[in-house]
Amino acid sequence: MAVSLSWHLLAQPQLWQLLVLALLPIVSLSLITSIRRSRSSGKGDLNLPSCPARVPVLGNLHQLGSLPHRSLRELARRHGPVMLLHLGMVPTLVISSASAAKEVMKDQDVSCCSRPASPGPIRLSYGRRDVAFAPYNECWRETRRLFIMEVLSLGRVKAAWGARQEQVEKLVRALGAQAGEGQKKKAVALDEHIFRLVDGIIGTVAFGNVYGTEMFARKDKGKERRFQQVLDEAMDMMGSFSAEDFFPNAAGRLVDRLTGLVGRRERIFRELDAFYEAVIRQHLDPARPKPDNGGDLVDVLLSLCKEPRGTLSFTMDHVKALLMNTFVGGIYTSSVTILWAMSELIRKPRVLKKVQEEIRAVVGSNNGSDREPRVQPDDVPKLSYLKMVVKETLRLYPPVTLLLPRETMRQVKISGYDVPAKTRVLVNAWAIGRDAASWGEDAEEFDPDRFEPAGSAHQVDFNGGHFELLPFGAGRRMCPGLAMGVTNVEFTLANLLCCFDWALPEGTTAGELSMEEDGSLTFHRKTPLLLVLTPYVPPPRA
Template sequence: MAAVPVLDCSLPQQWQLMTLLPMLFLLLLAAAARRRSWGRKGRRCLHLPPGPPRLPILGNLHQLGALPHQSLRDLARRHGPAMLLRLGSVPTLVVSSAEAAREVMKVRDVDCCSRPDTPGARRLSYGHKDVAFAPYSEYWREMRKLFVVEFLSARRVEASRYAREAEVEKLIGRLSRAGGTPVLLEDHIFALMDGVIGTVAFGNIYGTEQFAHRKHFHDVLDEAMSAKAGFSAEDYYPNAVGRLVDRFTGTAARRERVFRDLDAFFDVIIDQHLDPSRAAPEKGPDLIDAFVALFMKENGSVVSFTRDNIKGLLSNVFTASVDTSSVTMVWAMAELIRRPAMLRKVQEGIRAAVGDDKERVHPDDMPKLRYLKMVVKETLRLHPAVPLLLPRETLRHVGICGYDVPARTRILVNAWAIGRDPASWDDPEEFDPGRFDQGNKDGVGFNGTHFELVPFGAGRRMCPGMALGVATTEFTLANLLYCFDWALPEGMAPEEVSMEEAGGLTVHKKTPLVLVPTRYNPSANNNAS
């Protein structure tokens, strides 16, 4: 779904090391040595956006807290929807309203569509040989076009339906065998998403015991996600001092270790696909087959396709797809279980549209499930998986909301705050799917044309995986709600379900969602009635 997210501004325990006097002294020297257009002379010439006062060296880093999207929303309420911060030594514009987002991602999109060069993204994307983190250039345009055609086009999404159906069948089987006992829903949904994306990328072998590397890959992927989410001094002090601090805290060494593990895994998989004795894929070429074909083919494009291109794109496929869709489904189920009447409404609607004579929902049933689609849309409004989207960077001096924003300013779009903005939404904190079926929100979608709802971004850097993510999310939820009746563990009331968030690369429920599934038996229900 939503592209690999990517800026987590929380300050873990490693930050305590940053307060050591020698490091602060070095940072102070570096800050004093650097002359920027943001200096006093520049301030007299430019009409900069407002923002909170800053501390020496830290700037506004200390104001971010454990959940940056929430802290930034609170700051924006005092300083405005286009707010200038300095995170370490990095000037950062935070936009928190639909109108400000429209200026950044539509009106001035061509000036605000690059990506900042951060060390974690650079290393784990093989020197920006990917789509999510590559700076805006002719190279990026060609890679995005190739990525969409080979993995994310409507044709590919439809062709991958066999993977979604197969993994949903497995999910239904696992939950049915639970026999009415409590299950940790997130684990089951994550396994499904991992199977869907893994099958599309690696072929049918991914879901079998023949794929001996699967568990190891999970461990490496978890490490990669954790490394991207962790604090890196060089993200906020992009100079020799930031690099020195990352070496001192072990951040750089950890990043390199994760990269080597991920690289070794990708090499094994690519070598298997290059093996001439490999049997032809049962369901046709998988994603790596398509990339390998480009690797073997001479072409005249600006992209000289190499192994590193394949690896960079694969890192996007997994880090941007598995976790984001899983998070959205868990939030949707949590919101519904807290509202029994709404849960019954969506289940009855699905069962009436699909009929009682099927084992599960089929893809052809999906266009009939309008209320379910509104539930997903409302979930994305309140709980965007990547609340700050991926950071952008201005290519040149630009005007945003009447303010001057110099070149190479980092931009954060707070999709979480925009989705809860009272200026755009009535009762913004209330979970109400029906809002999309009435009034001025009827027809509002997340395809990048309505800036009050931007969980996937908009403009040139909009998440290209939106179609695949939404299709998988809707189809999985439809089957969970059709095939099972859901309840909380004995003794727990709906209002006791915690909706507290936990920070990271994506925003999860802090407290795991434990539910009791009971297989729905339409014939028993009909007899009882």
């Protein structure tokens, strides 16, 4: 699980005006006090990283656009890969190179692995009782250990194959029904189908047979609100930094109340909490049949409440917080990756043909001609080129572009610079994945062949040991759901590419396909991906 920044709130002109008016007197006094303290403490003698010119009150906030990973890369090109910004009152170190990322996430990881306190994540994670947003301490270490051992272990990933196959089969059937025939073929929007697929996989693994987003349908001002809509809002809230994030004082809290952010946050929290409560009640129902396989995620988490392990006192709030991690971290990141992969493949016919030929050759050698072509779990390890396609997609489109913000727990040195304690740290995984210093002059090009045995990046992987490729982060705060997420992406992509031939709508060229980004917690396609598909019919065996 990882998170990025969203500047949607601060991009509104009326909020800028309100923010400046409300904060100017308080922040000015705070800045004067801060300067005096730093001078008296000798802080002014520190060798601080380069900092772009800033304006009063806002600092460098005005230099960030709606796509902060892109804005920060442009700033880093002028001020260096280790750059100190002042976002409001908050000093923020921005890392944009593999070597600097290694220092933060390996050499100085123990000093740079805590999390800043952010009002939105604090509320939606039940007071940071989760794995993603909790500060670094003994409680977090115990929670993470239990979460990985009981939920995200390789055994659990393997146990999810039934749900994975069931949901992929539903997806293939649904797409096949929409494909049409002859001249009636129409473009299909993949986005909703992919979200529903990954939602079904994660939901079934987490909640078992009781899962179904329809159970969360509610009426809001006469309109039905479904779980996906609430989850969308939660995603935005988790990825949005409020005024209090940049101005952690009474004025920041006042602005968040005046803009309605606090009220919206509470509404989203109540709706998600009601969903978790309903699921927990169903699992605690004495009439519910006892699971044969040891139970789903909720069963496991509830057992930790009844039978504590280690020093952690596990509560219902821990259960709900980890369910939030599972959904936010599992559904959107996998969905976004699948859609970016399909977007790039449709623009590169050579690569699309190569990966389809590999998949169909493996499936054809295992299946008789009387069976519909399907990729089986045992086929996936044989699909080396598909794995390169996924790796190249994650290089160019890490689902969470700035990873999850870190915070230094003590003063450290990064690339020779002094970084004070309580400095927020952002690692721009998107910029690092496109850095020509690591990837060559074609760093912006989608080319899975670079990972071939004879390629320049053959040894590079995303397991946290190679800092030029960081879609899941590295070090102590590396995303624990890596194995589950990658398996879902590879298996889904393999079946989409095996079962259908794909084309752009008539009259659309590869160069015209929009690749614009949008989002907050994850950066996804701004427009739906519309493709024409034709069911694949294997040639008869000789």
